[in-house]
Amino acid sequence: MGNEVKTKVLVVGSGPGGYVAAIRAGQLGLDTTIVESERLGGTCLIRGCIPSKALIHVAGKFEGMRHAAEADDPLGIRLSEPPTLDLSKTIAWKETVVDKLNGGVGMLLKRAKVKVVPGWATFSDAKTCTVTGSGEPVTITAEHVILANGSIPVELPNLPFGNDILSSTEALSLSELPERLAVVGGGYIGLELGIALRKMGADVTVVEALDRILPVYDDQLTAPIRQWLDAAGITVHLGTKAMSFTEGENGKRLVVEKDGEQLEIPADKVLVTVGRRPNTKGWGLETMAVDMNGPFVKVDDQCKTSVKNVWAIGDLVGEPMLAHKASAQAEMVAEIIAGRQRHFRPAAIPAVCFTEPEIVSVGLSPDEAKAAGIDAITGVFPFSANGRALSMEGAANGGFVRVVARGDNHRVIGVQATGAHVSEMSGEFVHAIEMGAVLEDIAGTVHVHPTLTEGFHESALKALGHAIHI
Ligand code: FAD
Numbered sequence: 200m201g202n203e204v205k206t207k208v209l210v211v212g213s214g215p216g217g218y219v220a221a222i223r224a225g226q227l228g229l230d231t232t233i234v235e236s237e238r239l240g241g242t243c244l245i246r247g248c249i250p251s252k253a254l255i256h257v258a259g260k261f262e263g264m265r266h267a268a269e270a271d272d273p274l275g276i277r278l279s280e281p282p283t284l285d286l287s288k289t290i291a292w293k294e295t296v297v298d299k300l301n302g303g304v305g306m307l308l309k310r311a312k313v314k315v316v317p318g319w320a321t322f323s324d325a326k327t328c329t330v331t332g333s334g335e336p337v338t339i340t341a342e343h344v345i346l347a348n349g350s351i352p353v354e355l356p357n358l359p360f361g362n363d364i365l366s367s368t369e370a371l372s373l374s375e376l377p378e379r380l381a382v383v384g385g386g387y388i389g390l391e392l393g394i395a396l397r398k399m400g401a402d403v404t405v406v407e408a409l410d411r412i413l414p415v416y417d418d419q420l421t422a423p424i425r426q427w428l429d430a431a432g433i434t435v436h437l438g439t440k441a442m443s444f445t446e447g448e449n450g451k452r453l454v455v456e457k458d459g460e461q462l463e464i465p466a467d468k469v470l471v472t473v474g475r476r477p478n479t480k481g482w483g484l485e486t487m488a489v490d491m492n493g494p495f496v497k498v499d500d501q502c503k504t505s506v507k508n509v510w511a512i513g514d515l516v517g518e519p520m521l522a523h524k525a526s527a528q529a530e531m532v533a534e535i536i537a538g539r540q541r542h543f544r545p546a547a548i549p550a551v552c553f554t555e556p557e558i559v560s561v562g563l564s565p566d567e568a569k570a571a572g573i574d575a576i577t578g579v580f581p582f583s584a585n586g587r588a589l590s591m592e593g594a595a596n597g598g599f600v601r602v603v604a605r606g607d608n609h610r611v612i613g614v615q616a617t618g619a620h621v622s623e624m625s626g627e628f629v630h631a632i633e634m635g636a637v638l639e640d641i642a643g644t645v646h647v648h649p650t651l652t653e654g655f656h657e658s659a660l661k662a663l664g665h666a667i668h669i
């Protein structure tokens with residue numbers, strides 16, 4: 200390859216933003232180079248979405264078996280002894296899933312004729328970077344630069360990562376299960392991983408600074424999770440700040456402050472999940488002279504930065520910090536560079552929280568519709584009246600589907616659900632909103648029986664005043 204590369208499109212970062220941008224650019228015949236300092240796949244594939252969902256899957260299986268051994272299981276399944284978990288094997292299995300997808304990304308990049316340059320890119324001006332860390336330095340100059348540098352975990356100054364203080368990355372590769380785990384931050388990662396580790400047998404306590412968990416979702420949506428946390432024996436301290444981690448005669452403790460008083464929570468490990476911040480330091484962003492939007496790189500609705508032919512996508516450019524948003528922006532930017540007319544104006548970006556139970560939210564909630572001055576109607580259908588949910592134990596803890604529509608023309612503007620496996624319904628919800636469906640479209644669509652999707656159909660019927668099954 201030599202020490203100098205000239206390329207039409209340079210992509211920095213191979214997460215779901217960067218690798219998708221590179222593949223699409225390659226498909227469109229653009230001479231494309233991608234730089235990545237770690238394994239191909241980024242946060243999502245290597246230390247985020249995929250490994251966390253693999254562990255959540257194992258945790259769910261293990262918990263089901265533990266119940267069968269503990270009590271008189273109503274399903275009639277009997278295990279004579281409680282199951283055991285070989286965490287090192289679990290982690291090794293998770294790695295096989297990651298490896299397979301990592302290999303797949305490499306293969307897809309190759310097929311799209313994208314050059315992969317391993318190493319860390321440091322920019323000296325907006326179109327030139329030097330890649331170091333893997334053999335001889337390589338200097339790359341490009342006509343177009345797509346920045347997809349992603350995000351990193353926020354560290355608390357009084358609880359720096361290292362030893363017993365874990366970020367999500369370490370929590371996904373534990374060598375043994377902590378007996379007692381304190382989770383600081385009751386948001387996406389804290390609850391997804393806290394719940395999984397509880398199911399595997401750890402004693403989990405959650406410390407959340409605000410007065411509610413999962414603050415991006417409303418109370419009705421999080422109620423089933425709160426019920427599950429209570430039943431599973433996870434203590435949640437709301438309105439509480441983590442102060443320090445100490446080790447004394449009484450063992451290791453997380454010191455927290457709640458209502459002006461200090462509490463000590465016994466904890467062998469502390470998982471800090473208080474958000475992520477854009478990865479803007481240490482690679483010469485300042486030399487590129489792009490405008491910023493607070494901590495994020497500022498972009499318009501085509502993901503153009505303030506510098507010509509420098510584009511930015513994914514976690515680097517703002518909320519929501521979700522993999523599918525990064526990929527959608529990525530495809531668009533590659534197509535614009537290839538001459539197509541595109542804008543990033545989705546009607547809604549769906550979000551799923553893989554907790555117990557799961558939450559899906561697309562578009563506006565009833566409160567958000569009200570705050571936007573929309574006179575909305577809402578239909579809620581409980582999974583306790585859905586045959587499929589009942590027949591797979593998915594109706595516990597009060598799951599439901601909720602549709603929100605404009606009162607005047609019945610246009611669907613939001614759909615939310617909570618319950619087992621509702622993540623798989625997110626596609627139908629977002630499709631309805633993106634295609635401009637009205638309640639009558641959902642009501643007039645034949646949904647398969649018995650499936651959870653009938654809950655969506657019934658929620659639309661409910662909003663129209665004639666639900667069948669409630
Ligand atoms: P990233 O995936 O962060 O990729 C950026 C890449 O750029 C990295 O590989 C980094 O090494 C590389 N890089 C940065 N700077 C340089 C440089 N100078 N030179 C070379 N390489 C560089 N989102 C979901 O939608 N669903 C989920 O279920 C979900 N679960 C998650 C679970 C966890 C535990 C975590 C941490 C995150 C999760 N996310 C989830 C969020 C998701 O991972 C991110 O939104 C997504 O990865 C962002 O993609 P990106 O391409 O913008 O950046």
Ligand code: NAD
Nearest residue numbers: 384385386387388389407408472473474475520551552553
């Ligand atoms: P988050 O923003 O979801 O939650 C952080 C939580 O920490 C909030 O509830 C916040 O109030 C709390 N907090 C902040 N400072 C605190 C402090 N000092 N003490 C106690 N609590 C404090 O962040 P996260 O869980 O770290 O996840 C980061 C991002 O990764 C998410 O916002 C999301 O974009 C992405 N993610 C998505 C998924 C998914 O799509 N299923 C899963 C995991 C992560």
